[in-house]
Amino acid sequence: MADTSGKRLLDSDKTGEPAPDVKRGKTDNENGREDGNESVQENVLSGFKTSSVLSDSAREKNIFIHGKVADQDAVVILEKTPIREDSLAQLFSGSTLKLEMKNDIYSTYRLQAPPHLNEIKTTVVCPATEKHIKKYQRKESFLVEETEEDYKNITLPHILKQSFSVQWVYNILEKKAEAERIVYEDPDPDVGFVLLPDFKWDQKQVDDLYLIAILHQRDIKSLRDLTSEHVPLLQNIFQKGKEAILQRYNLPASKLRVYLHYQPSYYHLHVHFTKLGYDAPGCGVERAHLIADVIQNLQSNPQYYKTRTLYFPMRADDGLLSKFKEAGRL
Amino acid sequence: MADTSGKRLLDSDKTGEPAPDVKRGKTDNENGREDGNESVQENVLSGFKTSSVLSDSAREKNIFIHGKVADQDAVVILEKTPIREDSLAQLFSGSTLKLEMKNDIYSTYRLQAPPHLNEIKTTVVCPATEKHIKKYQRKESFLVEETEEDYKNITLPHILKQSFSVQWVYNILEKKAEAERIVYEDPDPDVGFVLLPDFKWDQKQVDDLYLIAILHQRDIKSLRDLTSEHVPLLQNIFQKGKEAILQRYNLPASKLRVYLHYQPSYYHLHVHFTKLGYDAPGCGVERAHLIADVIQNLQSNPQYYKTRTLYFPMRADDGLLSKFKEAGRL
Numbered sequence: 001m002a003d004t005s006g007k008r009l010l011d012s013d014k015t016g017e018p019a020p021d022v023k024r025g026k027t028d029n030e031n032g033r034e035d036g037n038e039s040v041q042e043n044v045l046s047g048f049k050t051s052s053v054l055s056d057s058a059r060e061k062n063i064f065i066h067g068k069v070a071d072q073d074a075v076v077i078l079e080k081t082p083i084r085e086d087s088l089a090q091l092f093s094g095s096t097l098k099l100e101m102k103n104d105i106y107s108t109y110r111l112q113a114p115p116h117l118n119e120i121k122t123t124v125v126c127p128a129t130e131k132h133i134k135k136y137q138r139k140e141s142f143l144v145e146e147t148e149e150d151y152k153n154i155t156l157p158h159i160l161k162q163s164f165s166v167q168w169v170y171n172i173l174e175k176k177a178e179a180e181r182i183v184y185e186d187p188d189p190d191v192g193f194v195l196l197p198d199f200k201w202d203q204k205q206v207d208d209l210y211l212i213a214i215l216h217q218r219d220i221k222s223l224r225d226l227t228s229e230h231v232p233l234l235q236n237i238f239q240k241g242k243e244a245i246l247q248r249y250n251l252p253a254s255k256l257r258v259y260l261h262y263q264p265s266y267y268h269l270h271v272h273f274t275k276l277g278y279d280a281p282g283c284g285v286e287r288a289h290l291i292a293d294v295i296q297n298l299q300s301n302p303q304y305y306k307t308r309t310l311y312f313p314m315r316a317d318d319g320l321l322s323k324f325k326e327a328g329r330l
Numbered sequence: 331m332a333d334t335s336g337k338r339l340l341d342s343d344k345t346g347e348p349a350p351d352v353k354r355g356k357t358d359n360e361n362g363r364e365d366g367n368e369s370v371q372e373n374v375l376s377g378f379k380t381s382s383v384l385s386d387s388a389r390e391k392n393i394f395i396h397g398k399v400a401d402q403d404a405v406v407i408l409e410k411t412p413i414r415e416d417s418l419a420q421l422f423s424g425s426t427l428k429l430e431m432k433n434d435i436y437s438t439y440r441l442q443a444p445p446h447l448n449e450i451k452t453t454v455v456c457p458a459t460e461k462h463i464k465k466y467q468r469k470e471s472f473l474v475e476e477t478e479e480d481y482k483n484i485t486l487p488h489i490l491k492q493s494f495s496v497q498w499v500y501n502i503l504e505k506k507a508e509a510e511r512i513v514y515e516d517p518d519p520d521v522g523f524v525l526l527p528d529f530k531w532d533q534k535q536v537d538d539l540y541l542i543a544i545l546h547q548r549d550i551k552s553l554r555d556l557t558s559e560h561v562p563l564l565q566n567i568f569q570k571g572k573e574a575i576l577q578r579y580n581l582p583a584s585k586l587r588v589y590l591h592y593q594p595s596y597y598h599l600h601v602h603f604t605k606l607g608y609d610a611p612g613c614g615v616e617r618a619h620l621i622a623d624v625i626q627n628l629q630s631n632p633q634y635y636k637t638r639t640l641y642f643p644m645r646a647d648d649g650l651l652s653k654f655k656e657a658g659r660l
Contacts (some may be wrong), residue, residue: 045422045441050415056410061391065418078421078441080410080448082388085380091408092375093360096445096451105457111375111408111450113428114444118410118450121440122427142584143606145622168434170373177433199438207389254472254660257616268342276616276643279389279609285618286587288604292475300631309624313606330584 041226044069044124048076052126055138064136066128080118084205103195121202139315141288144324147309149222154323159267160220162319169214183211184244191236194214195244199233200246200281206249209275213237213247220269223262223289223310228302231295237271238291245273260289263312263320286313336420374399374454378406385468389471394466396458404456405466410448417447469645474654477639481554486652489551489597493647496598499544504524513541521566525574525603527572530611536579539605543567550599552620553592553640558632561625567601568621575603589618593642593650616643 008047044226055089056063062079083091094113124130146155164235169175173194186192188252193213197203201210217233220226226234242253271291274280282288297304314321335342375403379398384405386393393408413421455462476485503524516522516534523543531540547563550556556564572583587606594600601621604610612618627634644651654660 025452043422043425043427045425045427050418053415056415057411060389061410061412063413063415063418078413080391080413081409082391083386083393083410083450085383086384087395089619090381091374093372096374097375099375105455107454107456111449111452112445113448115448118443118445118448120413120421120425120441120443122441122449124437124439124527125435126437127435143586143609146583168436171433178431181431199436201579205388212637225384254474256473257614258390278469279387279614283614284587284609284614285589285613285615286618288408288615290615290641292639296638309622309626312619323413 002025004202008150011044016206045122048074051291054136055135066133069124069126069157072127073133074124075128075132076125077136081121081122081202082137082205082208090114091117123199131209134317137317139317141315142321142330143315144312144314144321144330145309146312148307150324150327150329151310154318154327154329155263158323164267166266169266169268169270170218172214172278173216184240184328185247186240187216187238189216189259189304191233193237193241193271195241206275207252207253208278208280209245209249209273211241211245211273211276212281213241213271213273215269221267222264222269222283222306223260223294225269226294226298231298234271234291234295234298238295251275256282257288258291259283260291260294261287262289262310263287263314284309339371343382353540375406375452378404384463384466387438394468396463399454399486402457403459403463404454405458405462406455407453407466409451409453411451420444421447434487445538467562470491470645471643471645472651474642474644474651474652474660475639476642478637480654480657480659481640484657484659485554485593485650488650490654492596496596499596499598499600502544511562512618513578513595514570516566516570517546518566519546520541521563523567523571523601525571528602534607538608538610539579539581540608540610541571541575541603543571543603544599548598552594552599553624553635555599556624556628556635558628561628564601564621564625565629568625571601581605587613587618588621590624591611591617592619592640593644609654618640 022210047070049065053067054064054066060078060079065076065078066076072131091111091113094114094117097109100108100110102108102136116214132262138310161253168177172179175182178196180242181196193215195211195213198210198212201208215233215237220230238258242256245256246253255276257272257274257280259272259274260269261272261282272282274279274283293307294305302306314324321330347399360456371403377400381398384394384396390409395406395408397406399402421443423448425443427439428442430438430440432438444518462584480559491580498507502512505512508526508636508647512524513527514525523545525543527543528540528542531538532605545563545567550560553610571588572586575581576583585606587602587604587610588605591604591612602610602612604620624635631637644654
């Protein structure tokens with residue numbers, strides 16, 4: 001569910017659409033190699049016809065495009081990659097510079113780099129449904145105030161009725177997809193989880209580190225379902241997630257921002273691990289809840305998240321927002 | 331009224347150094363062409379030796395580097411350019427795609443584009459002084475965990491000893507400065523406040539609206555001092571601030587993010603009003619506290635902010651961070 005501002009769109013690069021059999025996906029992939037020894041792909045985008053730009057960000061250098069790949073609707077997301085320190089020497093020696101302006105000690109150039117040093121991260125959603133297209137479209141957002149009663153009367157019925165599929169989450173938990181991306185796993189069925197990089201992170205540098213811990217437990221939809229009985233689960237994820245990140249990426253806990261979203265993008269509880277100092281989309285106070293605060297709040301009041309009025313941003317086209325409007329709550 | 335974070339460095343990519351006559355700049359530029367008919371420059375950066383990365387942003391795809399150009403100190407700023415809609419067709423047809431991952435309808439690629447469609451904006455400051463280098467340097471920050479005892483034993487003594495001057499705040503409250511900028515005032519000595527634009531907001535558009543409400547009461551340093559007795563004060567600021575913004579800027583409460591910082595930039599309680607959807611510096615969950623949550627928390631537990639462990643980011647050069655380190659708390 002949805003995100004809110006244009007900038008946050010990258011946050012929700014999966015919708016709740018029913019996911020077809022992963023095997024089919026693998027078959028589709030037979031001309032591809034996912035390891036380091038990759039070969040150049042047939043350019044699936046060479047015949048891409050743009051229908052419209054759904055949104056873009058000049059600050060983040062990304063663009064979300066709706067169009068057609070061989071008569072199928074597709075959403076293509078392009079985002080330039082961060083500049084890596086370890087490529088600077090090659091970049092400086094191997095590029096062409098074009099002078100634009102010179103004034104005193106300041107000069108500006110356009111630098112044309114060797115393509116392999118200046119890649120664009122490309123995500124293709126194909127076939128894309130109307131729902132995907134809407135999802136990526138920039139829409140105004142509104143701050144919604146959700147009381148305990150609003151959750152019971154408006155939000156929960158909406159979630160249950162929509163029955164958003166989280167098949168892709170189960171694919172990950174069952175190692176049917178993305179198994180090679182798993183950074184850490186605690187297999188315990190009660191407090192265990194799988195930790196893997198978020199799609200938004202290209203894993204080339206820790207500056208924008210972004211991992212997701214997905215619970216093995218399947219019956220916790222969101223923050224609203226948490227009570228003090230879940231404190232050991234949250235503590236386990238927090239502690240082991242931090243340890244795994246220290247071990248794998250050499251990043252200590254004091255450099256991490258660990259939080260849950262409310263509303264989340266999908267209703268299977270998951271925890272975000274991002275690098276402190278990286279303005280990750282969705283880390284704003286209006287949507288993020290530090291796991292350390294969540295634990296404290298549940299310890300002092302087991303019903304904290306069941307009873308509290310919660311605030312969250314909601315995009316204008318979100319079905320849930322209409323429900324709040326119909327109920328006269330906005 | 332200071333902001334702190336590294337993300338804003340681009341804000342200031344020129345220092346306050348005196349700028350020489352522009353005509354001289356033009357003369358320097360005689361071997362360059364600024365029009366479409368430009369010639370390739372001698373690559374002044376081909377011999378650039380990197381000394382250190384001063385700062386970078388994975389989100390904004392920029393990097394600030396200190397190094398040497400022919401024995402002269404230089405600062406080089408690289409920033410990837412926004413993706414342009416009018417170049418998409420060429421980009422799709424002319425690029426090479428490398429498959430990274432495929433799961434169901436989602437696939438990700440690394441796209442290698444023709445260099446002229448994927449330029450990097452390059453700014454060179456040369457010769458650069460020590461002042462330039464310091465200006466572009468990012469200070470790392472760390473997440474600090476402050477218990478009730480830490481506040482009493484470390485933070486509070488540090489605040490009191492520093493006796494940070496808030497004379498500029500008193501000047502505003504007494505109309506000795508910035509009186510013409512005041513948007514709204516409630517003069518009540520107990521629950522009253524002055525509402526005015528933050529320095530970061532140029533007031534040219536509401537997209538990045540940013541106002542500050544400063545209390546008339548002078549004895550509340552921060553969130554840590556708040557108890558349930560301050561609920562009427564917070565409710566008054568929240569309510570009247572929203573009304574004043576609706577009246578002046580035609581922006582309803584559902585478009586606002588209203589919050590306090592902990593730690594604040596200065597120890598005289600104030601409240602931030604920013605537009606929802608604008609990624610205001612300091613609106614991240616690690617530093618911001620929604621006033622609506624603060625009110626609820628105090629209503630259910632009058633000592634909430636006196637007793638709770640609070641988390642906040644702190645820059646490496648902050649004196650308070652050293653105190654936490656000395657106390658073995660980091």
